[in-house]
Amino acid sequence: MSQDAPRPGGSRTGGPRLGGPRLGGRRGRAHGTVAWAVAGAGPLTWRRRRAVGAAVPRRVAMLSVHTSPLHQPGTGDAGGMNVYIVELAKRLADLGIEVEIFTRATTGGLPPTVELTPGAEGVLVRHIDAGPYEGLAKEDLPTQLCAFTHGVMQAEASQRPGYYDIVHSHYWLSGHVGWLAAQRWGVPLVHTMHTMAKVKNAALAKGDTPEPAARVIGETQIVEAADRLIANTEEEADQLVHHYAAAREKVAVVHPGVNLDRFHPADGRVAARARLGLPPDAFVPLFAGRIQPLKAPDVLLRAVAIVLNEDPSLRERLVVPVVGGPSGSGLAKPERLHKLAAQLGVADVVRFQPPVEQDRLADWYRAATVLVMPSYSESFGLVALEAEACGTPVIAAAVGGLPIAVKDGVSGLLVPGHEPADYARALRHFIDGPRLADRLGTAAVDHAQAFGWEAVAAATAEVYARALHDHRRLAAHA
Numbered sequence: 001m002s003q004d005a006p007r008p009g010g011s012r013t014g015g016p017r018l019g020g021p022r023l024g025g026r027r028g029r030a031h032g033t034v035a036w037a038v039a040g041a042g043p044l045t046w047r048r049r050r051a052v053g054a055a056v057p058r059r060v061a062m063l064s065v066h067t068s069p070l071h072q073p074g075t076g077d078a079g080g081m082n083v084y085i086v087e088l089a090k091r092l093a094d095l096g097i098e099v100e101i102f103t104r105a106t107t108g109g110l111p112p113t114v115e116l117t118p119g120a121e122g123v124l125v126r127h128i129d130a131g132p133y134e135g136l137a138k139e140d141l142p143t144q145l146c147a148f149t150h151g152v153m154q155a156e157a158s159q160r161p162g163y164y165d166i167v168h169s170h171y172w173l174s175g176h177v178g179w180l181a182a183q184r185w186g187v188p189l190v191h192t193m194h195t196m197a198k199v200k201n202a203a204l205a206k207g208d209t210p211e212p213a214a215r216v217i218g219e220t221q222i223v224e225a226a227d228r229l230i231a232n233t234e235e236e237a238d239q240l241v242h243h244y245a246a247a248r249e250k251v252a253v254v255h256p257g258v259n260l261d262r263f264h265p266a267d268g269r270v271a272a273r274a275r276l277g278l279p280p281d282a283f284v285p286l287f288a289g290r291i292q293p294l295k296a297p298d299v300l301l302r303a304v305a306i307v308l309n310e311d312p313s314l315r316e317r318l319v320v321p322v323v324g325g326p327s328g329s330g331l332a333k334p335e336r337l338h339k340l341a342a343q344l345g346v347a348d349v350v351r352f353q354p355p356v357e358q359d360r361l362a363d364w365y366r367a368a369t370v371l372v373m374p375s376y377s378e379s380f381g382l383v384a385l386e387a388e389a390c391g392t393p394v395i396a397a398a399v400g401g402l403p404i405a406v407k408d409g410v411s412g413l414l415v416p417g418h419e420p421a422d423y424a425r426a427l428r429h430f431i432d433g434p435r436l437a438d439r440l441g442t443a444a445v446d447h448a449q450a451f452g453w454e455a456v457a458a459a460t461a462e463v464y465a466r467a468l469h470d471h472r473r474l475a476a477h478a
């Protein structure tokens, strides 16, 4: 598909794979807020739009400074944003939009460029040298933004002019690189925050470290500089407007998605339990994700302690898996949750598991009676959608995107606040009514179908097209 001159050292031989956005059935139907973008946005339509000179991007420079799409999510700096970028990039490639993802090299010997999925064209990962490979905390990365930007500019300079049509930056650190790159290349900047310092600081767990003022300043600058902002939810759009003075018309709401090919009930709970070595009749409340105060796994352990106190006989058939690794402010004391489990007298029922690949994680979801997410803040909460798609209901704090990911009373239960007693009460509903998990789990599968990544990519491509259109119109009138 490429009209470009061959690229020296480029690893691709042809254009992106042409697949279709499969919007019906299990692959995900359009969710309400993105429906406007999905109608008629198949790959041929995009190509036709391009052929008649409409503003449709051919190639996106996607920026992910602080974490690589090739890293294992569920620990450290790798989480939902990594999954988001991987899934979005693949589905944009399916639409005929090439994606190149720039990320900081964090180990020696990495190739400068690598296909995201070997053998599948359309998404390239570019490793940029900026600072030492190891020992540089996320908090220190602002010192390396200049070096990173230099690497991005160099990569672009070896291509023909106009190589990238659009810059899409993820998280505020990338936003700063994107700000300069987009301006130098004369293309629009689309930015997705993923999380915002002001929002996180307003809902900190007790004793958690607040985000620094420098981040707030950086985020405010990006909101001003970006041509378009993509928010996960209406609530996030409002936060951009009220906390960061974003112009509302710049903000598009696109709910994230779930990979419905990977996350589905498969052969069910009992078979998944057999694969994981869990008893078929156990009560299994699962925590999955990065272990940090913000996600409040401690609230689940405290709730479990309450439930066990009320009914000691439950101990024989209770398993509480905690799947994931330390992250963020949780890195300072990675042993804290283990110690808490011991203090609460529940260490014998808690099963700590290091982060696992998503195919394996799907089995943990299937095996669980219920996923528990007592998070203080959550820009969306992909694990909720993933568990639901696997047929497992969710008990979640009513924060951030969780009230969208979880339909209260239908696909799970929403809990206001973070009182362990409230989570214990929610757990009791599942313990006392064993059919509840099956009933809500069935509805959860249905609820999750509305969130396929194909719809996310189609809506995002529409945001790109609008940004390009406005940018070109403004340039024509300048």
Ligand code: UDP
Binding pocket: 072, 073, 074, 075, 078, 079, 080, 081, 083, 288, 289, 290, 323, 324, 354, 355, 356, 357, 358, 361, 380, 381, 382, 383, 384, 386
């Ligand atoms: N995850 C994973 N392996 C693990 C734990 C989590 O691959 O052991 C993935 C999970 O599938 C999800 C992501 O990490 O897609 C976490 O995203 P979420 O939005 O729930 O949280 P975030 O990390 O963005 O705070």
